Amino acid sequence: MLQMYKVFHENRCLGLYQTEFENSDSYSIEKQTGWDRSLIQIRNWLEDANESNDLNINTYSFDPVKLLNAVFETKCAAGGIVYYKDSLVIIERNGLPDLPKGHLEKDEEEAVAALREVEEETGLHKIILLDKAGESFHCYQLEKRWILKRTAWYTMLLDGDFEPQPQKEEGITAVRLINKSQLDEFLNSTFRSVRETLGPIINAHKNGMFT
Numbered sequence: 001m002l003q004m005y006k007v008f009h010e011n012r013c014l015g016l017y018q019t020e021f022e023n024s025d026s027y028s029i030e031k032q033t034g035w036d037r038s039l040i041q042i043r044n045w046l047e048d049a050n051e052s053n054d055l056n057i058n059t060y061s062f063d064p065v066k067l068l069n070a071v072f073e074t075k076c077a078a079g080g081i082v083y084y085k086d087s088l089v090i091i092e093r094n095g096l097p098d099l100p101k102g103h104l105e106k107d108e109e110e111a112v113a114a115l116r117e118v119e120e121e122t123g124l125h126k127i128i129l130l131d132k133a134g135e136s137f138h139c140y141q142l143e144k145r146w147i148l149k150r151t152a153w154y155t156m157l158l159d160g161d162f163e164p165q166p167q168k169e170e171g172i173t174a175v176r177l178i179n180k181s182q183l184d185e186f187l188n189s190t191f192r193s194v195r196e197t198l199g200p201i202i203n204a205h206k207n208g209m210f211t
Contacts, residue, residue: 019060082127090186122175
């Protein structure tokens with residue numbers, strides 16, 4: 001497997017991966033038919049509200065990114081996995097547990113946007129930006145256009161006091177701390193994109209910052 005992309009739509013996932021052909025004849029056939037067939041599969045899967053299964057596509061000769069660009073309009077966002085002492089900072093947005101994130105402003109760098117969005121959504125300050133933890137992808141429909149939201153995630157440490165002020169105008173009703181024993185409950189109840197993309201990263205910190 002050369003590349004793998006997971007795009008989450010509600011509770012289902014579009015997986016795009018790319019492998020090599022075993023012979024040149026297969027490559028030639030797939031190059032002629034694979035692009036159009038893949039586009040049709042993806043669009044039908046997105047439009048079918050009754051389809052609950054995941055869709056996995058081997059793009060073979062095509063770059064998965066180019067295929068995504070043919071289906072979606074991309075918007076970029078950034079957010080934070082924020083640790084405070086022995087706890088993880090989470091938010092409740094529209095009744096669901098989540099991590100703080102938001103769209104990039106024009107010409108804004110990912111890391112800068114991640115820190116700004118965390119501060120705005122949680123009301124917390126004195127946050128130390130560490131390193132990039134990974135990216136997640138999810139999609140939604142807006143006025144008949146399909147939007148692909150690519151979110152860059154950064155690990156952070158809260159160096160100040162935990163005195164949150166939820167950004168209520170963004171649907172955030174609570175900012176709270178969870179410890180290691182509450183992590184599984186959080187991951188099981190949050191968005192699938194967060195659970196599958198960031199769950200392994202957060203779990204890996206259990207014996208480090210998240211103890």
